Amino acid sequence: MRKIYFRADASATIGYGHFIRTLALADMLKDDFDCTFFTCHPTSYQVSEMEKVCPFIPLQEEAHYDEFLSHLQGDEIVVLDNYFFTTDYQRAIKQKGCRLVCIDDMHDKHYVADVVINHGQTNSxxxxxxxxxxxxxGSDWALLRRPFLEAVKRESISSDRIEKVAVCFGGSDIHDITGYFVNQVLRFCTVNSITAVVGDAYTSHSSCVQDSRLVYRSRLTAQEMADLFCDSDLVICSASSVCMEALACGAGVAAGWYVNNQKEFYMNLKESDSIIPLGNLLDKHSSTILDSGSKLPIKPKIVNGMAFILQNYRNIFNEL
Known part of the structure; x- marks a missing residue:
């Protein structure tokens, strides 16, 4: 069975997006390939997630470039996901004799890879x-975890009114964008419930009022997140993998951006009328929220189902 080595990291600084989407790809391919995940200093959460999918090998952060190269024999397919993997590092992997796949957000370098994946961009x-x-x-190559791909088959919520809201900005959310939008919803919208999904390091900086409609949740599994999004009329989030997950679940989405690698995806979603646009989330004056009488436009899901995306990836990796 052909080997695939997946290489991605996660931390409070760089977030978990690279790790989660690369592990999602490993999960899609694990039945057809011999998959191994490589990552620096994995947390207990990462370990538990990797153990559900495939074997893993931890790397030492100070020497991870050379350490990973030392594992390559030349007969592997390598999948890289992070901004710090330069063109020269790509060449070093190709010179080993490996096939190379790069997951991209920024298209900010020259790629010598055999395949480049960017599920948020369509302009080649x-x-x-x-x-x-x-x-x-594009979304035909959505790097989503299994519960979100399976959610595409579910019937969308029928109500066009905003009664159940989920707010999800993940991680430590040092700018407390979560607190800002929770307060906005509580002040200006007539809703039945608000669920704020936060990371372990999150500390609310806002003077958030106590409200029986509001609940904070953390450490949600992918299935719990998918269930929440499927049950929500509106998901407020950044233009990131979470946004793609919410769209796959058929929820209405209000999204903005606050780091550069989100801006282009945000603009594509805005131009395709797939989201309620919130602009730069750090500019609180440009981030608008819906009023109590707002209704959601009825839109088709923009993500295809699991069978379609699985077949796309199996075909491209079998060709490699």
Whole structure:
């Protein structure tokens, strides 16, 4: 069975997006390939998630570039996901004889990879690649965990009114964007419930009022997140993987951006009328929220189901 080595990290600084979406890809391919995950200093959460999918090998952060290369024999497919993997590092992997797949957000470097995946971008002209590089762009290549792909089959909520709201900005949320939008919803919207999904390191900086409609939740599994989004009329989040997850679940989504790698995805979602646009989330004056009489537009789900996306990835990796 052909080997695939997945290489991605997570931390409070860089977030968990790279790790989660790369592990989602491993989960899609684990039945057809011999998958191994490589990551630096994994947390207990990462370990528990990797153990559900495939074997893993921890790397030492101070030497992870060379350490990972030392594991390569040349007969593997390598999947890289992070901004610090340069063109030269890609070449070093290719020189080992490996096939290479890069997951991209920023198209900010030249790629010598055999395949580049960017599920938030559809404009191939933006990518600087080799003539042989295959581009896998757009939501047909959505890197989503299994519960979200399965959620595509569910019937969407029928109400167009905003009664149940989920707020999810993840991680430590040092700018307390969560607190801002929780307060906005409580002050200006007539809703039945608000669920704020937060990380363990989250501390609310806002003077958030006590309200029986509000509950904070953390350490949710992918299935619990999918269930929450499927049960929500509106999800307020950043233009990130969480946004794609909410759209897959058929929820109405209000999204904005606060780091550069989210801005382009946000603009694409805004232009396609897939979200209620909130702009730069750090500019609180530009971030608008719906009033109590607002209704959600009825929109089709923009993500295809699990069988379609699984077949796409199995085909492209079998070709490698």
């Amino acid at each position: 002209a933006l990518f600087d690649v080799e003539p042989y590089t295959r581009l896998c762009l």
